[in-house]
Amino acid sequence: MSFYEFLGFKKEPFSNSPDPGFFYNLKEHRLVLNKLEIAIRQKRGLMVIIGDIGLGKTTITRKLLQNFDGENDYLFYPMLNPSFSTEFQFLEMLIKMFKISRIRRSTIEYRQAVQDFLFKTGVEEKKTVVLIIDEGQKLSEDILEILRVFLNYETNEYKLLQLVILAQMEILPKIKKMRNLSDRICFQHLLTPITLDETRELILFRLHEAGLENGSALFTEEAIKKIYFSSKGYLRRIIFLAHNSLEKIIMEESHLVDEAVVDAVVKDLSF
Numbered sequence: 001m002s003f004y005e006f007l008g009f010k011k012e013p014f015s016n017s018p019d020p021g022f023f024y025n026l027k028e029h030r031l032v033l034n035k036l037e038i039a040i041r042q043k044r045g046l047m048v049i050i051g052d053i054g055l056g057k058t059t060i061t062r063k064l065l066q067n068f069d070g071e072n073d074y075l076f077y078p079m080l081n082p083s084f085s086t087e088f089q090f091l092e093m094l095i096k097m098f099k100i101s102r103i104r105r106s107t108i109e110y111r112q113a114v115q116d117f118l119f120k121t122g123v124e125e126k127k128t129v130v131l132i133i134d135e136g137q138k139l140s141e142d143i144l145e146i147l148r149v150f151l152n153y154e155t156n157e158y159k160l161l162q163l164v165i166l167a168q169m170e171i172l173p174k175i176k177k178m179r180n181l182s183d184r185i186c187f188q189h190l191l192t193p194i195t196l197d198e199t200r201e202l203i204l205f206r207l208h209e210a211g212l213e214n215g216s217a218l219f220t221e222e223a224i225k226k227i228y229f230s231s232k233g234y235l236r237r238i239i240f241l242a243h244n245s246l247e248k249i250i251m252e253e254s255h256l257v258d259e260a261v262v263d264a265v266v267k268d269l270s271f
Contacts, residue, residue, distance in 0.1 A: 007218065007246065007255065010211030014243035016236075023063045024205045026198055028191065029056060035187045036064055036164060040074070040130055043158030044186040045151050048136070048175070049166045051191030054236030057166040061132060064164075075121065078132045082139050090143050098129075111146075118153050122160040129161055136167030141174055148181045193233025200224050202235075203242055219245075222259035230266045241265060 015022070023029075032049060039047050051057055061078070068074045077097045084090040091110035095103065100113050121127050133139065139147075153160040165171070175182050194202070203219055212218060223245065231237035244265045245257045254261075 007250065008212050012243075013206040013210035013212070014239045014246065016239065016243070022206055022209055023059060024202045026056075026194060026202070028194075029060055029063075032060055032189050032191070033063060033067070035189070036060075037067055039187050040068075040128065040162050040164075043128060043160075043162060045154075045159035045162065046147075046181075046184045046186060047162075047164045048171075048185055048188045049164070049191065050169060050171065050189070051166075052168060052234070054234040055191040055193065056235045057191065058134065059235070061134065061164075061166060064132075073126065074128045074130060076130045076132060078134065080134050082133050082135060082143065084140070084143055087142055087146060090146065094131075111149075114150065115153060118150070118160040122158075123155060130164065131161060132164045132166070134166050136165035137170035139165075139167075139171070139174070141178065144174060144178060144181055148178065148184065151184050194235065194238075195233065196225065196228045199228040199231075199233065199238055202238065203227070206239075206242075218255070218257060220256065220258045223257045223262045226259050226262040226266070230262070241269075244269065 013022075036047055036049075039045075049057055049060065065076055065078075068076065079093070079097070082090070084093070088107050088110070091107060091114065092105075094114055095110055098114065098117050100117055103109055103113050118129060121129055147163060150161050151159060151163060175185075200221075203224055207218060219242075227238055227241045227245070231241055241262060242257075245261050248261055248265055249255065249257055
């Protein structure tokens with residue numbers, strides 16, 4: 001018997017990995033996903049999603065990629081850690097991501113090569129290039145300026161580069177200083193913590209998806225409230241507390257997560 005079969009699960013319900021299969025259609029996330037997908041399909045250019053750690057930015061990205069699964073006309077290039085000290089380093093990473101070969105190693109040559117790639121892919125091959133940058137708050141103003149220039153590449157009908165930036169709040173002052181960049185944002189959204197009702201729905205949804213028919217028989221209402229108020233509505237914290245609460249009752253060979261269990265977990269984790 002596996003670890004979670006003790007409680008009747010077919011798989012782990014509160015894994016830390018952003019599994020699109022456990023994506024719960026929270027109203028805000030559904031709105032963001034729909035807006036992103038429409039903007040990408042209409043080739044509108046720059047999209048910015050801002051939110052603190054643990055509000056679901058990575059999960060939204062995974063679900064977005066899943067929504068385009070099998071559509072070969074859309075080429076997605078994720079950049080997970082855009083910490084570059086020079087323009088050359090950033091451009092070199094793009095060259096590698098776009099698999100551009102046979103080119104001299106210089107900033108000028110790299111810029112021209114990216115421009116040529118975008119025109120060839122977007123106009124001649126009629127494909128949509130989508131660059132997704134996570135941890136966007138790490139982007140320097142110099143790199144943001146390069147991206148602004150790339151966003152200028154367009155036909156009479158559409159932008160050749162679709163750019164999705166997911167970032168923490170620190171990016172806001174940089175964007176505000178760069179009027180030429182902020183004016184190019186076609187969609188910007190600030191993610192917020194979820195509500196108590198959404199927390200309850202999320203927990204019960206994940207329990208059901210993991211194979212448990214009656215989640216309310218495992219997590220009491222008081223336990224869910226304790227998780228919500230301890231997490232302050234941050235998705236990552238909610239998942240973390242629920243996961244550790246399950247581990248605790250499994251170790252104790254119990255079948256109920258009540259307020260006392262969550263309270264003990266919260267104290268152990270110093271929330």
